[in-house]
Amino acid sequence: MNSSHLGLQINAERFRANFDGLLRMRDGARRWFLETAKQAGLETRVDGAGNHSGLLRCGPSGAPVLLLGSHLDSVPHGGRFDGALGVTAALEVLQTVQDHGVPLNTHLEAIDFTDEEGHHVNFVGSLGLTGKLAPEHLQTPRGGRERFQDALRRAGLSEDSLFAAGRSAATLAGYLELHIEQGGLLAQREASIGIVTGIVGIRSFKVRFLGRADHAGTALMEHRLDAAQGASAFTLAVRETVMAEFPGCVATVGNMAFEPGVFNVVPRVVTVSAEFRADTEATLDEIEARLAQQASHAARRFALDLEIQPLDRTAPARMDDRVQEAYARACRTLGLRHTFLASGAGHDAQCLAPVCPTGMIFVPSVGGSSHSAREFTRWRDCVNGANVLLHAALTLTCI
Amino acid sequence: MNSSHLGLQINAERFRANFDGLLRMRDGARRWFLETAKQAGLETRVDGAGNHSGLLRCGPSGAPVLLLGSHLDSVPHGGRFDGALGVTAALEVLQTVQDHGVPLNTHLEAIDFTDEEGHHVNFVGSLGLTGKLAPEHLQTPRGGRERFQDALRRAGLSEDSLFAAGRSAATLAGYLELHIEQGGLLAQREASIGIVTGIVGIRSFKVRFLGRADHAGTALMEHRLDAAQGASAFTLAVRETVMAEFPGCVATVGNMAFEPGVFNVVPRVVTVSAEFRADTEATLDEIEARLAQQASHAARRFALDLEIQPLDRTAPARMDDRVQEAYARACRTLGLRHTFLASGAGHDAQCLAPVCPTGMIFVPSVGGSSHSAREFTRWRDCVNGANVLLHAALTLTCI
Numbered sequence: 001m002n003s004s005h006l007g008l009q010i011n012a013e014r015f016r017a018n019f020d021g022l023l024r025m026r027d028g029a030r031r032w033f034l035e036t037a038k039q040a041g042l043e044t045r046v047d048g049a050g051n052h053s054g055l056l057r058c059g060p061s062g063a064p065v066l067l068l069g070s071h072l073d074s075v076p077h078g079g080r081f082d083g084a085l086g087v088t089a090a091l092e093v094l095q096t097v098q099d100h101g102v103p104l105n106t107h108l109e110a111i112d113f114t115d116e117e118g119h120h121v122n123f124v125g126s127l128g129l130t131g132k133l134a135p136e137h138l139q140t141p142r143g144g145r146e147r148f149q150d151a152l153r154r155a156g157l158s159e160d161s162l163f164a165a166g167r168s169a170a171t172l173a174g175y176l177e178l179h180i181e182q183g184g185l186l187a188q189r190e191a192s193i194g195i196v197t198g199i200v201g202i203r204s205f206k207v208r209f210l211g212r213a214d215h216a217g218t219a220l221m222e223h224r225l226d227a228a229q230g231a232s233a234f235t236l237a238v239r240e241t242v243m244a245e246f247p248g249c250v251a252t253v254g255n256m257a258f259e260p261g262v263f264n265v266v267p268r269v270v271t272v273s274a275e276f277r278a279d280t281e282a283t284l285d286e287i288e289a290r291l292a293q294q295a296s297h298a299a300r301r302f303a304l305d306l307e308i309q310p311l312d313r314t315a316p317a318r319m320d321d322r323v324q325e326a327y328a329r330a331c332r333t334l335g336l337r338h339t340f341l342a343s344g345a346g347h348d349a350q351c352l353a354p355v356c357p358t359g360m361i362f363v364p365s366v367g368g369s370s371h372s373a374r375e376f377t378r379w380r381d382c383v384n385g386a387n388v389l390l391h392a393a394l395t396l397t398c399i
Numbered sequence: 400m401n402s403s404h405l406g407l408q409i410n411a412e413r414f415r416a417n418f419d420g421l422l423r424m425r426d427g428a429r430r431w432f433l434e435t436a437k438q439a440g441l442e443t444r445v446d447g448a449g450n451h452s453g454l455l456r457c458g459p460s461g462a463p464v465l466l467l468g469s470h471l472d473s474v475p476h477g478g479r480f481d482g483a484l485g486v487t488a489a490l491e492v493l494q495t496v497q498d499h500g501v502p503l504n505t506h507l508e509a510i511d512f513t514d515e516e517g518h519h520v521n522f523v524g525s526l527g528l529t530g531k532l533a534p535e536h537l538q539t540p541r542g543g544r545e546r547f548q549d550a551l552r553r554a555g556l557s558e559d560s561l562f563a564a565g566r567s568a569a570t571l572a573g574y575l576e577l578h579i580e581q582g583g584l585l586a587q588r589e590a591s592i593g594i595v596t597g598i599v600g601i602r603s604f605k606v607r608f609l610g611r612a613d614h615a616g617t618a619l620m621e622h623r624l625d626a627a628q629g630a631s632a633f634t635l636a637v638r639e640t641v642m643a644e645f646p647g648c649v650a651t652v653g654n655m656a657f658e659p660g661v662f663n664v665v666p667r668v669v670t671v672s673a674e675f676r677a678d679t680e681a682t683l684d685e686i687e688a689r690l691a692q693q694a695s696h697a698a699r700r701f702a703l704d705l706e707i708q709p710l711d712r713t714a715p716a717r718m719d720d721r722v723q724e725a726y727a728r729a730c731r732t733l734g735l736r737h738t739f740l741a742s743g744a745g746h747d748a749q750c751l752a753p754v755c756p757t758g759m760i761f762v763p764s765v766g767g768s769s770h771s772a773r774e775f776t777r778w779r780d781c782v783n784g785a786n787v788l789l790h791a792a793l794t795l796t797c798i
Contacts, residue, residue, distance in 0.1 A: 183617035200616060204662050216651040217599060217676050217743035218582035218767070221642045228652045229638055232631035239628060243620045252615040253627045255660040263603050263653045263674045275662045277616050344616035368617070 005102060005394055006333055010386045015092040016379065022072075022084055029072040033087065033112050040095050042110070048161035049128025050114035056094040058104045059397070064173040065107040066397055067356075068093055068389060071116035071125075071348065078117075079375020081365070081382075086178045087112045089386040096390055104397040106173040113348045120148045124162065126351035131166025138162070174323060175352040176392060177360045178385045180377050182345050184368035191339035192384050194362035195327045199343045199350040200249075201284050201316035204275035207234060207295045210305040213260060213268035224266050225303055231256055231270035233298035238274060241290050249287060250344060251276035279316050279342045317350035323359030323396065330391030336384055357396075361388055404501060404793055405732055409785045414491040415778065421471075421487055422479055428471040432486065432511050439494050441509070447560035448527025449513035455493040457503045458796070463572040464506040465796055466755075467492055467788060470515035470524075470747065477516075478774020480764070480781075485577045486511045488785035495789055503796040505572040512747045519547045523561065525750035530565025537561070573722060574751040575791060576759045577784045579776050581744050583767035590738035591783050593761035594726045598742045598749040599648075600683050600715035603674035606633060606694045609704040612659060612667035623665050624702055630655055630669035632697035637673060640689050648686060649743060650675035678715050678741045716749035722758030722795065729790030735783055756795075760787055 018036060025032040030052050034044045037054025045053045052072075055065070070086025090110035097108060114125030120141040127133040138159060141148035152158055186194050211225035235253045242251040255273040276291065278284045292308060299306035324340070331338040343360065352358045363385040366376045417435060424431040429451050433443045436453025444452045451471075454464070469485025489509035496507060513524030519540040526532040537558060540547035551557055585593050610624035634652045641650040654672040675690065677683045691707060698705035723739070730737040742759065751757045762784040765775045 181617070182614055183619070184622070202616070213771070215581050215744060216653065216674060217601070217649060217745065218580070219649070219743075220582070220647075221638065221649055223583070223767075226638070226651075228634050228655075232634040232652075235627050235631040236635070239620065239625070248619075250616060250618070250620055252625075252663070252665055253631075254615065254662045254664055254666060255657045256627075256655050258654045261654040263672050264651070265653055266651055267653060273662050275615060344618075345614060346616065368622075372612070 005398065008096065008100060008390065008394070010092045010096045010383065010390055011099070012383045014095065015088065015383065015386055018091060019084070019088045019382070022088055023080055029084070030112060033072060037091060037110065040091065041098065042094060047129065048157065048165035049125045049133070050155050050157050051125045051129055051165070052112040054091060054094065054110045056098055056108045058097055058102065059107045060105065063106050064171050065109045066173040066393060067109050067111050067175040067352070068177070068393060069111035069113065070177050070179060072112045073115060073117050073119065075117050077373055079369070079372055081180045081375055081377045082182070083116060083179070085180060085377065085382055085385070089178045089382070089389055092386050093390045093393055102394065103399050105399050106397045108393065116348055118142060120151055122346070123348055123351050126348035128162045128165035129167055130351055130355045132351060132354070133162055133166070169355045172356040174320070174357040174396060175349060176323065176389055177347065177349050178389045179347060179360060179362055180365040180375070181362040182365055182368065185341050186339065186362060186364040187368070189339045190337065192336045192364070192381060193327070193331050193338040193388055194341045195324050195338055196319050196343050196349070196360040196362065197324065197340050198279050198319055199317045199347055200277040200279050201281065202275055202277050202312065202314040202346060203284055203288060204273070204311040206309045206311065207272045207274065208307040208309070209234070209270050209272070209299055210307065211266070211268055211302070214266040216264040216266055219266055227267045227270040227304060228258065229302040230298045230304040231272050233301060234272060234295050237294040237298060238291060241294055242276065242287065245290065246278065246283065246287055249276065249278045249283060251287065251291065277344055281316060284316070314346060314350070317353040319349070319353065319359045320357035323357050323392070326392040326395040327359060327361050327388060329395055330388045333391055334384070334387055336388065359392070361385060404797065407495065407499060407789065407793070409491045409495045409782065409789055410498070411782050413494065414487065414782065414785055417490060418483070418487045418781070421483055425473075428483070429511060432471060436490060436509065439490065440497065441493060446528065447556065447564035448524045448532070449554050449556050450524045450528055450564070451511040453490060453493065453509045455497055455507045457496055457501065458506040459504065462505050463570050464508045465572040465792060466508050466510050466574040466751070467576070467792060468510035468512065469576050469578060471511045472514060472516050472518065474516050476772055478768070478771055480579045480774055480776045481581070482515060482578070484579060484776065484781055484784070488577045488781070488788055491785050492789045492792055501793065502798050504798050505796045507792065515747055517541060519550055521745070522747055522750050525747035527561045527564040528566055529750055529754045531750065531753070532561055532565070568754045571755040573719070573756040573795060574748060575722065575788055576746065576748050577788045578746060578759060578761055579764040579774070580761040581764055581767065584740050585738065585761060585763040586767070588738045589736065591735045591762070591780060592726070592730050592737040592787050593740045594723050594737055595718050595742045595748070595759040595761065596723065596739050597678050597718055598716045598746055599676040599678050600680065601674055601676050601711065601713040601745065602683055602687060603672070603710045605708045605710065606671045606673065607706040607708070608633070608669050608671070608698055609706065610665070610667055610701070613665040615663040615665055618665055626666045626669040626703060627657065628701040629697045629703040630671050632700060633671060633694050636693040636697060637690060640693055641675065641686065644689065645677065645682065645686055648675065648677045648682065650686065650690065676743055680715060683715070713745060713749070716752040718748070718752065718758045719756035722756050722791070725791040725794040726758060726760050726787060728794055729787045732790055733783070733786055735787065758791070760784060
């Protein structure tokens, strides 16, 4: 980076005005994004996967583009910072570069990815852009096929347009994302910036314990084949095993479904919905094997049959070393304490990582709250995050 | 009993023809009952609680009536014997007494009670007949108020008619019921007839474990307040406590409801539906206290909050000693091996027991199956049960 830009800062007042403006427009967030980008003099674009972009042509003709962004969708009853912070920060970085006429060797594109939270198909926007979207991704949308098709139609999209949205890797200089932490490590380590080393892989599965429905009054305790007992023993074992044998990893039993599920019948079937996360495929394999052992142990203990149905598998993603180093250098330039950490949550960055140099930073979320109305990040930390994003982009692209 | 009746037997061919006839008519079972009773020369009656009766006026004018019966409703996918056997056996006993012109000191009434299985309001027919039905029984029908009101209307009944169906205790000489066992004790003890000593009381309740919803990827295991852990520990403890401390009693966790109940969120609330049964109020009190301790222990172990909501309470019912003795004498007369046992299932007899001398017998159910298409009782055992019912009725009412 040219040392003349070491003192560059984003325009914190404009950044705040944009962030507040977006909040007021949360229902029309994507329209707000295009209008704001246009007013800032950026070229706007909506691709076949519904991703919304504002482009700053600050590089040589024919140069690749460095993407900066996040997502504007949110979970029901979610907070104000998850996603929205990263998109407004990306816009601010482009405007700052534009204000100062900084010459770069790439163009810059602020991007809002479609359906990061997976209302229909998780990461459909970033998978579409990278050309990695496969027909099987669209087979089981969370809200069902019909609602997904309706949503595509309303957005002027189609399954064909999703598959046609892929860009060639040669056009992508990289992807940078600022996001809130959604955990408590930054506070614990008294750091202002978290540089993400990788995004955990996730495997989800259903375990069905199969016993026998019996009359809750006449079937003696010792003769029952009670599916609830196996499911409960397994649920306790999931937590104990991961805490004892895989420190830092997580596993969750998020639901149980009982059949027939009434007071006066011993449950015949209990289906447990579970997932676990780890930062390498090897650890994911080890956890999977141990949890299968625990399920089988719980079934044997109560003389139940067992069916394990593996569901989604998301691979862990390594963040690019050069991008991590650019973030670290930006922190040193700005005098901000940083730390390295893995992301336990999924992000669009995991879809970009296989095709271009990708890296994320986190800023502290008070109390670690996220996906909740309690979610809050101090404005000072938001500004720090946007400045680190700016300086990392300059480090990676300055002529 | 007049010794000239010691050799009396029911008409096994007619009994079989009626039982098979009823099976063919299962959807119109109650209409079949009235038509069959009428053809047999009995006076038929439908009371304000929807109970269907056939009356044999075999006693002196103004004499009370000895009720014999059971129920013709059935659980979904239920078997052929539960209830149906007792009603057809009651009809057969009346026809046998009629055939032989036996003079009794009471009239005999074969009765089919309304909604024994509790599709809408458990035992509404027998509670109505005894005058013990209270407005609170009608507040929360299982299928909802609207479906209950519709069902009443379709049957030509109303809440007013239910309350008006009560008979004075002075008109009731007693109540006898034959039912299949729904368990395996008779087979274990190699007995043909089980004489019921009492019907267990039932208490049901919901236990809510309250934790905190957290992101399944970013919330560290050791910081979670995971409601699933408390619910699972409690479910294991329910079984262990009742087996270790209350032999012969039963307790069941029939359902759990998770909130929000998705893969990627640590469950904030899990609501456990449970019930337990015992043959005395004192034992019910002890079990209730121990399970409350276990719930509180499970909540403390995982730092959860706890709410216990008691629901239905059905009091245990003692069967009448004189009626039990009449059944035992009938078994001796007929050369049938009998045993005494408590009923773990609820029956209309528990509603009759507080107002008139009441007693039940069980015949073996192969493999203990009930509330299932596997339910089966050997025809020889059905005939034995009907003959014991006949002889007990004669013992109690012969002049």
